[in-house]
Amino acid sequence: MKLVIVESPAKAKTIGKYLGPDYRVDASKGHIWDLPVKTMGIDFANHYAPDLEPRKPEQTETINRLRREVAQAECVYLATDPDREGEAISYHLQSALGLDPEAKNRIMFNEISQKAVNEAIKNPHYINKGLVAAQQARRVLDRLVGYTVSPVLCKKIHNNLSAGRVQSAALRILVDREKEIQNFKPEEYWNVSAQLEKPATKPQFKAVLAEKDGKKLKLKNKEQTDEALAVLNTNNYVVRNVKRSVSVSRPQPPFTTSTMQQDAVNKLRMSSAVAMSVAQQLYEGFDIPGMGHVALVTYIRTDSVRVSTDAVAAARARIASVYGSKYVPAKPNVYVTKKQAQDAHEAIRPINVELTPDSIKDKVQRNQYLLYKLIYERFLASQAEKATYDAVNVAIDCGNYGLTATGKTLTFDGYLAIYGEAKTKDKDKDDESADNALLPALTEGDVLNLIKLNSEQKFTKPPARYTEASLIKAMEERGIGRPSTYATIMQTLYKREYVGKDAKALVPTNLGIQVTEYLEQYFDEIVDVDFTAEMENRLDAIEDGGEPW
Structure with missing residues (x-):
């Protein structure tokens, strides 16, 4: 019997389906060892060596059960996840089960499929000590911060508070934004637009006031606005020039965790x-x-946008068969992973593009279907x-003022036929932009009729509060934590009541602000975003x- 050890029973069941009767697949149920809960668990006199123990009482039985299985196995493969945490689990299993540390018993795969699992079995390798050291350093560092600072917060503010290397930096981002909003001083400005028409030609269209004496104009008060309206009410509107162009919109890369x-x-x-x-x-x-026990997507903790050549070929073939050859670019689209990102794994993608979301819609839970559909598409x-547009930009003169009207028409939907863009920003209903208007045929020198002038007083708005999505983006851009930990960080901020929600917006509570200000005063590095990123x-x-380490 050959033994394969993974973290989770669900993963064990999926892999067991592909390996057959000669293999036994068992699960460690996560980390078998961790730092003790009630003490610091770090030997400061011995290079900060961690004092590890079974993570939970039941993990002792897990270790004993796996030892019995190892004794009966002709060989053992450690198939935990392909990242720092997975490597540490394999390293701890190797130690706890008395496996040869010099043996090639570590296997990894980016997806749980027949091909990937069998390929991994054929190519075992050594445990990556660099990954293990990085995980150990991260764990010890987090323990030092949490167990040193959290008791101080509990003593100085109140019980059940915590601080963390990433958690506290994320909270500071929210608190800094809240203070920026509170200190914001709105400034007055005015929007002016003209409803125009070309004589005997439909449709009417809107042009936005943009220039005065050939320079960009921003109306700051009613006096400036009345001055402009006086000119716009008494002068001819003449087309200065018409610029036509073709614009393109390119698809986004496949998903990373973030x-x-x-x-x-x-x-x-x-x-x-x-x-x-x-x-x-x-x-x-x-x-x-x-279908039985099936995995649907590749490994979900990744910073990379790289995709295997086989997966690219499968996607292109699927697009051609469903949407037609014109939707397939001449050459495959290639995406570059960010410089600071880890590129050990592929982007998140479906394992089999022939297994469409609609084919399993009635067989899986709603959230499973929705997220698979999102990843798939x-x-x-x-x-x-790419998608293409015909764009037109019209410059119009009226006295010494200039107005602009723009229009954009989708001529080929391209990737938008598969995955439309999200409308994630709340558009100002009173926005005076004239983008994407349907315009009549206009030529230089055309004289236009004024139908109506519109003016409106407005005030600048403070920066928006973060949502979960925009905070995740900000944390990634600023190098705080790892995308795979962001969800846990969010949960901690909610659990400690440092953050509440106003619709989608994240709002730091008075407690969250108090904790951040205390940390800024006495533990500045803990909430220093640049320090955390370093x-x-x-x-x-x-x-x-x-x-x-």
Whole structure:
């Protein structure tokens, strides 16, 4: 018997389906060892060595059961997730089960499919000590921060409070934005537009006041606005020039962990925590009537937008068969992973593009269907042709003032036929933009009729509060934490009552503001966003072997 050990029973069931009767697949049920709960658990005199123990009482039985299975196995494979946490679990299993540390017993796969699992079994390798060291450094660092600072907060403010290396930096981002909003001083401005028509030609259209004496104009008060209206009411409107162009919109890359969470929040109205939980189900596999235990997507913790050549070819073939060859670009779309990102895994994508969301819609839970559909369509669209538009920009003179009218017409939907853009920003109903208007045929020198002038007083608005999606984006851009931990961070902020919600907006509570101000005063580095980001860079350096942990 050959033994394969993974983290979760669901993953074990999916892998067991592909390996056959010669293999036994069992689960460690997550980390078997961790730092103790009631003490610091770090040996400061011995290079900060962690004092690990079974994570839960029942993990002792798990270890004993796995030891019995190891004793009966002719060989053992450690098939935990392909990341820092998974590598640490494998390393701890290797130690706890008495496996040869010099043996090639570590296997990894980016997707749980027949091909990927069998390929991994054929190519075992050594445990990556750099990944293990990075995980250990991260765990010890988080323990030092949490167990040093949290008791101080409980003593100085009140019980059941916590601080964390990433948690506190994320909270500071929210608190800083809230203070920016509170200190914001609105400024007056005015919008002016003209409803115009070309004589005997439909349709009427709107042009927006944009210039005075050839320079960009922003009306700051009623006096300036009345001055402009006087000219606009008494002078001819003449087309100065008409510029026509073709514009394009390119598809976005397939999902990373961060962008998947953002779109799940924006498009599906899921919380980041729900999105990650459902994504884990899609990756590990679950029972689907008529299909058995099946995994649907590749590994869900990734910073990369890279995709295998086989997956690209499958996507292009699927697009051609469903939408037609004109929707397939001449060459595959290639996306570049961000410089600071880890590129060990592919982007998140469906394992099999022939398994469409609609084919399983009535067989899976609603959230499973919705997230799979989101991942599926985003991936397929990433290999589709760009969308094209006919654009027109018209400059109109009236006295010494200039107005603009713009129109844009979709001429080929391309990737939008598969994955339309999310309307994630609340558009100002009173926005005076004339974009995307339907315009009549206009030529230079045309004299236009004024139908109506519109003017409106407005005031600048403070920056918007963060939503879960925009906070995740900000954390990623500023290098705070890892995308796979963002959902957990959000849950902690809610649990500690540091943050509340106003519709979709995240609002720091008085307690959250008080904690942040206290940390800024006495533990400045803990809430320093740049310091937290630098710690992430150093963890990456440990992982790559460039720095001892």
